[in-house]
Amino acid sequence: MPLLPRRPTAPTPARDVAARTVWDLPEASQATARPSARPQPTAVRLEATGARPGAVPDLVVERVAPADAARHRDAWLDLMGRALEANVFLDPDFALPAAQHLDVRRRPWLILVWADAARGPTDLLAVWAVVDRAGPGRALAVSWLHEFSTLGMPLLDGERADAALRALLRWAAKGVPGARGLVVRAMPADGPTAAALRRAAAGAGHAVAVLDSVERAVLRRGSPRAGLAALSAKGAKDLRRQRRRLAERGALAYASARDGDALRSGVERFLALEAAGWKGAAGTALLARTGHTAFARTTSRLLGPRGLWRVDSLALDGEPIAMALLLRAGSVDFLWKIAYREDAARLSPGVQLVLHITEAQLGDDAVSLTDSCAVPRHPMIDRLWRDRLRLEDIAVASRPGPFRTFAAAVAAERGLRRLRGALKRAVVALRKVRRRGDG
Numbered sequence: 001m002p003l004l005p006r007r008p009t010a011p012t013p014a015r016d017v018a019a020r021t022v023w024d025l026p027e028a029s030q031a032t033a034r035p036s037a038r039p040q041p042t043a044v045r046l047e048a049t050g051a052r053p054g055a056v057p058d059l060v061v062e063r064v065a066p067a068d069a070a071r072h073r074d075a076w077l078d079l080m081g082r083a084l085e086a087n088v089f090l091d092p093d094f095a096l097p098a099a100q101h102l103d104v105r106r107r108p109w110l111i112l113v114w115a116d117a118a119r120g121p122t123d124l125l126a127v128w129a130v131v132d133r134a135g136p137g138r139a140l141a142v143s144w145l146h147e148f149s150t151l152g153m154p155l156l157d158g159e160r161a162d163a164a165l166r167a168l169l170r171w172a173a174k175g176v177p178g179a180r181g182l183v184v185r186a187m188p189a190d191g192p193t194a195a196a197l198r199r200a201a202a203g204a205g206h207a208v209a210v211l212d213s214v215e216r217a218v219l220r221r222g223s224p225r226a227g228l229a230a231l232s233a234k235g236a237k238d239l240r241r242q243r244r245r246l247a248e249r250g251a252l253a254y255a256s257a258r259d260g261d262a263l264r265s266g267v268e269r270f271l272a273l274e275a276a277g278w279k280g281a282a283g284t285a286l287l288a289r290t291g292h293t294a295f296a297r298t299t300s301r302l303l304g305p306r307g308l309w310r311v312d313s314l315a316l317d318g319e320p321i322a323m324a325l326l327l328r329a330g331s332v333d334f335l336w337k338i339a340y341r342e343d344a345a346r347l348s349p350g351v352q353l354v355l356h357i358t359e360a361q362l363g364d365d366a367v368s369l370t371d372s373c374a375v376p377r378h379p380m381i382d383r384l385w386r387d388r389l390r391l392e393d394i395a396v397a398s399r400p401g402p403f404r405t406f407a408a409a410v411a412a413e414r415g416l417r418r419l420r421g422a423l424k425r426a427v428v429a430l431r432k433v434r435r436r437g438d439g
Contacts, residue, residue: 266311
């Protein structure tokens with residue numbers, strides 16, 4: 001007998017607009033999709049100091065709106081294939097739907113660095129998304145990190161990263177009026193992008209400050225800490241016992257949908273499962289807002305045919321009890337989202353699904369790292385995946401030399417972050433008190 005009563009699983013009909021190419025909308029629809037009342041895109045010609053003689057005679061840095069950046073999708077995709085470090089959240093088929101459908105008040109600028117040639121695909125050297133935040137108390141322009149992304153570093157050409165970063169730093173002095181510096185958020189601290197940024201800043205005499213540092217769980221292929229072997233004997237025994245209890249209730253099946261109708265149906269099933277749980281009640285599920293739903297459907301239909309989006313599921317007698325969305329960039333996979341049947345929570349279906357995913361990831365030669373995309377100290381994933389990825393928010397002054405206003409901006413930003421942290425802790429404590437009172 002099934003553990004739980006069956007629920008209708010017919011996919012929610014997708015809106016026509018979600019299936020279209022990003023920004024490829026009728027003019028009447030574009031009026032609400034494009035950023036409003038913004039200056040025209042700016043272009044700055046810069047010499048690529050330090051470049052090999054004759055290799056890159058000069059660089060051009062452009063600040064463009066997402067709708068204009070969409071015209072360079074082919075060059076952007078080519079850059080993804082030769083990027084210094086993988087960042088799926090700056091893939092055009094993820095970033096452009098996000099810019100189109102998420103919070104219109106915080107749409108980013110796309111900063112493009114070109115080798116000044118014919119502007120073919122290989123001439124694009126960098127793409128970075130920034131949000132204007134210059135002003136009293138917030139004199140730093142920051143990388144775009146919306147609620148559905150977990151990395152904020154730029155995409156850089158693997159062979160010309162240093163030259164592209166030098167151009168970005170020189171552009172920042174004039175390209176972001178009022179900004180005392182740039183903040184690269186959620187950048188792997190020990191990755192090649194962080195190393196290149198520090199080299200570029202040091203070479204040009206720009207001050208650097210670390211604003212924040214956190215760690216999150218990752219699964220590294222070949223690590224002795226990966227897989228069930230890293231669990232305690234008791235932890236592994238408990239997980240096996242829970243799996244046996246699930247199997248006693250019906251037929252368990254693990255499946256992975258990667259393309260075509262299976263992928264589309266999997267996305268719709270995930271959306272429905274997530275909305276039926278606590279995220280639906282809290283209004284944070286992807287189905288809770290029309291823009292979020294359109295974003296998820298659009299990016300899945302753009303990344304899916306490229307093999308960069310998949311839906312994994314654990315089903316009991318054919319009914320999904322846990323599902324996950326995974327993204328890919330280069331040799332890195334991202335465990336982007338997970339949902340489970342909360343009325344089956346006592347049997348830990350989400351944990352059991354992650355165990356299946358762990359086995360699949362460790363057996364895939366094309367994957368070197370799987371990023372959990374989880375918050376630090378996550379109670380579930382941290383005990384299953386024991387390796388950690390350290391992330392930093394790094395501020396770089398917008399001009400070289402002693403820069404007192406940059407130091408003041410960094411101090412103000414740190415103060416605001418401490419205040420936000422204190423308020424967040426107070427809200428969490430208040431919610432706990434209320435729950436105890438309700439009980």
